[in-house]
Amino acid sequence: MKALALLVLGALGLVLLAAGAGLPLYGDPTAPASQHVSDDYVRGSMVDAHTPNVVTTMIADYRGFDTLGETMVVFSAGLACMLLLRMPERGRIPTLGRPKGNVITDIVTRAMIPVIQLFALYVVFHGHYSPGGGFQGGALIATTVLLARMVLGFERSQALFPTALGTPLGLAGVAIYAGVGFVALLFGGNALDYSYLPLGLPKDMLRNWGILFVEIGVAFGVMGTLVSIFDDLLTGGRRA
Amino acid sequence: MIALLFVVAIVAALVALQMTDLLAAAALLSVFSFVVALLYGALGAVDVGFNEAVLGAGVTGVLLVVALFHTRRRSVD
Amino acid sequence: MDLTALVTGRWPYLFTIVLLLIGLYGMMVKQNLMKKVFGLNIFQGAIILFFIVHAYKHGATVPVLDDISGTDPARYVNPIPHGLMLTAIVVSVATTGVALALLIRIYRTFGTIDEKDLLVRLRDEDPQQ
Numbered sequence: 001m002k003a004l005a006l007l008v009l010g011a012l013g014l015v016l017l018a019a020g021a022g023l024p025l026y027g028d029p030t031a032p033a034s035q036h037v038s039d040d041y042v043r044g045s046m047v048d049a050h051t052p053n054v055v056t057t058m059i060a061d062y063r064g065f066d067t068l069g070e071t072m073v074v075f076s077a078g079l080a081c082m083l084l085l086r087m088p089e090r091g092r093i094p095t096l097g098r099p100k101g102n103v104i105t106d107i108v109t110r111a112m113i114p115v116i117q118l119f120a121l122y123v124v125f126h127g128h129y130s131p132g133g134g135f136q137g138g139a140l141i142a143t144t145v146l147l148a149r150m151v152l153g154f155e156r157s158q159a160l161f162p163t164a165l166g167t168p169l170g171l172a173g174v175a176i177y178a179g180v181g182f183v184a185l186l187f188g189g190n191a192l193d194y195s196y197l198p199l200g201l202p203k204d205m206l207r208n209w210g211i212l213f214v215e216i217g218v219a220f221g222v223m224g225t226l227v228s229i230f231d232d233l234l235t236g237g238r239r240a
Numbered sequence: 241m242i243a244l245l246f247v248v249a250i251v252a253a254l255v256a257l258q259m260t261d262l263l264a265a266a267a268l269l270s271v272f273s274f275v276v277a278l279l280y281g282a283l284g285a286v287d288v289g290f291n292e293a294v295l296g297a298g299v300t301g302v303l304l305v306v307a308l309f310h311t312r313r314r315s316v317d
Numbered sequence: 318m319d320l321t322a323l324v325t326g327r328w329p330y331l332f333t334i335v336l337l338l339i340g341l342y343g344m345m346v347k348q349n350l351m352k353k354v355f356g357l358n359i360f361q362g363a364i365i366l367f368f369i370v371h372a373y374k375h376g377a378t379v380p381v382l383d384d385i386s387g388t389d390p391a392r393y394v395n396p397i398p399h400g401l402m403l404t405a406i407v408v409s410v411a412t413t414g415v416a417l418a419l420l421i422r423i424y425r426t427f428g429t430i431d432e433k434d435l436l437v438r439l440r441d442e443d444p445q446q
Contacts, residue, residue, distance in 0.1 A: 002346055005342075005345040005346045006342075006346070008345070009338055009341055009342055009345070012338070012341070013334065013338050016334045016337070016338075017320070017323060017331075017334060020323050020327060020330045020331070020334060021320075021322045021323045021327070023327055023330055023371075024371075025326040025327060026326060026327050026328065026329055026330070026370065026373065027373050027374055027375035028374070028375075029374045029375070029377070029391045031371070033371055033372070033395060033397070033398070034372070034374065034390075034395040037397065038390065038395045038396060038397045039390040041396060041397065042380070042382070042388060042390040042393050042396065043388045043390065045382060046382055046388065052381050052382040052383065053287075053380075053381050053382075054380040054381065054382065054393065054396040055287045055380055055396045055399045055400050055403070056287075058396055058397065058399075058400040059400040059403060059404070063400060066401075066404065067404060070404040070407065070408060073408055073411065074407055074408065074411045077408075077411030077412065077414060077415050078411070078414075080415045080418070081414055081415055081418040084415070084418040084419060084422055085418050085421065085422065094309060094310070095309070096305075096306055096309055123290075129381075130381065131286040131287045131290055131379070131381065132287070132290070133287070133403075135291055135295075135403055135404075135406075135407055136287075136290050136291055136294055139291070139294045139295050139298070139299060139407075140294055142299065143294065143298050143299060146298075146299070146302055150302075222407060225411070226299055226410070226414075229303070229411070229414040229418075230299075230302070230303065230306065232418065233303060233306045233307055233310070233414070233417055233418065233421065234306050236310055236421060236425075237421075242329065243328070243332075246329070246332040246336075247332075249336065249362075250332065250335055250336060250339065253336060253339045253340070253343075253359045254339060256355055256359075257339070257342070257343045257347060257352060257355060257356065257359075262349075262351055262352075265352070265355060266355075269355055269358060269359075272359065272362065273358075273362065276362045276365075276366060279366065280365075280366070280369055283369050283370060283372075283373050283394075284372075284373055284377065284378065284379055284380075284394040285369045285372065285394070285398075285399050285402070286379050287399055287403060288365070288369060288399050288402050288403060288406065291403055291406045291407070292362075292365075292406055295406055295407065295409075295410045296358075296362070296406065296409075296410075299410055300358065300409075300410055300413050303410075303413060303414055303417055304351075304354070304355075304413075304417070306417075307351075307417035307420060307421060308351060310421045310424065311351070311420060311421065311424040311430050312424075312429075312430060315348075315349035315351065315352060315431070316348065316349065316431055317347060317348050317349060317352075
């Protein structure tokens with residue numbers, strides 16, 4: 001059985017190597033993948049949306065539907081964990097979720113959490129001008145909650161972020177994203193066409209603000225879902 | 241530079257799959273994710289590298305450790 | 318199979334293919350279900366690496382427009398694979414979370430996460446399998 005698996009892997013490796021010889025050269029600026037649409041995105045990012053970060057413009061404005069679908073995928077993964085694990089019975093909190101009682105980790109964690117959260121807010125709001133955006137910022141805030149759950153204990157960290165808030169916050173993120181698209185639809189444009197938002201600004205600044213709202217929605221969605229998945233895995237689904 | 245990072249990533253992946261102590265293997269998988277995040281940064285993809293460092297080396301590592309404390313910590317192969 | 322063409326001008330693809338095969342080896346050959354999840358993560362990392370290597374251009378910089386390079390597309394790395402892979406990484410974390418939830422349920426029901434023991438216990442439960 002193991003020999004058969006290794007044989008299949010070897011055959012797959014030979015096929016991939018044979019196909020790899022036909023790939024474009026490494027670092028070639030004239031490769032076909034870099035030709036047609038990506039030039040338009042690079043040239044149009046500042047003109048259309050007043051945003052220097054081309055990747056953020058691309059995922060939130062030019063290809064906004066894909067990101068909406070992805071936020072829904074992440075939220076439904078959180079729902080799947082909830083459906084698989086949650087039970088109405090009560091259980092003990094495992095060792096990982098008990099307070100560690102160690103003075104050094106306690107104080108360092110309590111000092112680091114606000115700093116990381118501030119940096120995460122900076123990452124979300126500066127996604128236009130530097131690498132960053134909603135995914136990174138939301139994941140960073142989720143890591144502060146994970147840190148608190150593991151070092152300060154499950155009970156005490158409920159004051160920072162209660163477990164019951166995880167899934168509704170994820171849903172709120174998806175709702176903000178879809179809501180922005182719906183508002184654009186109400187005011188005459190296509191869905192997720194930010195130039196029809198009723199803010200009274202010139203067209204490229206409207207798209208700038210639309211990208212910001214959408215990134216905030218994505219940050220909420222990612223944060224709520226990651227904390228919800230972690231809480232389900234930590235408690236094993238049973239209520240504390 | 242990029243070749244060195246590739247070699248470290250391949251070694252980390254191979255060793256993570258061979259260890260029988262799953263806690264050490266989860267730590268090595270975090271190392272793999274971190275080296276791959278450095279690789280993304282070296283190839284000019286700073287957004288993707290940031291995301292991989294936070295999510296791969298941080299959240300996935302923690303989720304793996306939490307799950308393996310609910311199941312077995314040692315594996316047979 | 319032109320190996321010289323692969324090695325000289327396209328060597329990062331070789332490393333990516335090796336990582337891909339290591340991930341597949343982990344998923345197919347290892348018996349412990351947790352090792353299969355590790356293999357899945359390595360495989361996803363290799364696929365994302367493949368796309369990012371595609372996007373690289375020599376002498377180009379990070380795809381954030383600045384005043385030095387203007388809007389010349391040849392001076393910036395191709396941004397489309399970066400955008401696709403951002404969502405791929407988040408989806409990979411969500412998939413790992415669901416896989417681990419499944420593992421915990423399997424352990425709670427059958428008491429093992431080893432593939433051979435699992436098949437034995439499944440056969441004991443349902444003799445027709």
